[in-house]
Amino acid sequence: MxxxxxxxKPTSGHTAGADLIGxxxxxxxxxxxxxxxxxxxxxxxxxxxxxxxxIFGKEVLLPAGTIKAVDTENRTIFVDLTKDQIKxxxxxxxxxxxxxxGYHAQLDSYYTSHRLT
Numbered sequence: 001m002x003x004x005x006x007x008x009k010p011t012s013g014h015t016a017g018a019d020l021i022g023x024x025x026x027x028x029x030x031x032x033x034x035x036x037x038x039x040x041x042x043x044x045x046x047x048x049x050x051x052x053x054x055i056f057g058k059e060v061l062l063p064a065g066t067i068k069a070v071d072t073e074n075r076t077i078f079v080d081l082t083k084d085q086i087k088x089x090x091x092x093x094x095x096x097x098x099x100x101x102g103y104h105a106q107l108d109s110y111y112t113s114h115r116l117t
Contacts, residue, residue, distance in 0.1 A: 005065035005108055006044050013070040016040050024076045025049050025062070027083045032060075035077065037094075040064075044104065047077070048094065049086075061092045061103075063111055085114045 008014040017040065025032040025047065033051040036059060045064035062079060069078045079086075090106045097103040 005063045005111060006046065006104070007042070008040075008045055008064045008067060011069075012064075012067045013072070014064070014067065015072075018070075018072070020047065020070070020077065022075065023070075024074075026076055026078050027081050027086055028079075029082050032079070032083060032086055044099070048092070051086075059092050059094060060086055060089055061097065061107060062086070063107060066111055081111075081114060 008016075014020075020035045020038045023035045025035060033049045035047050036050040037048040039046050047062045047064070047067070049060050049062055051058050051060060062081075066079045066081055067077055068080045070076075071078070089110055090103070092103075
């Protein structure tokens with residue numbers, strides 16, 4: 001698993017311990033949804049994003065390394081992915097996949113191959 005994908009970039013503007021719940025999430029080509037949950041856990045930092053009606057109310061898990069910037073003033077998170085890349089990511093089920101190393105490895109492979117930076 002790529003540690004850099006599962007940690008916040010030093011340039012992202014994220015402060016450890018900051019509450020990101022409710023922040024809007026913006027892909028490179030538009031809005032994705034809002035942060036439902038997040039984790040700062042070392043080696044497993046991520047966001048769980050509620051996509052609302054965009055992809056039929058599903059949630060997606062985005063590794064922290066996909067975050068380009070956190071705008072605390074406007075409560076917005078910008079990620080280095082397109083909406084299609086997020087939509088096509090491995091399906092997330094919070095009851096099965098939270099903390100599952102196999103799922104994290106699947107996401108690692110998917111997002112590493114789709115990174116824009």
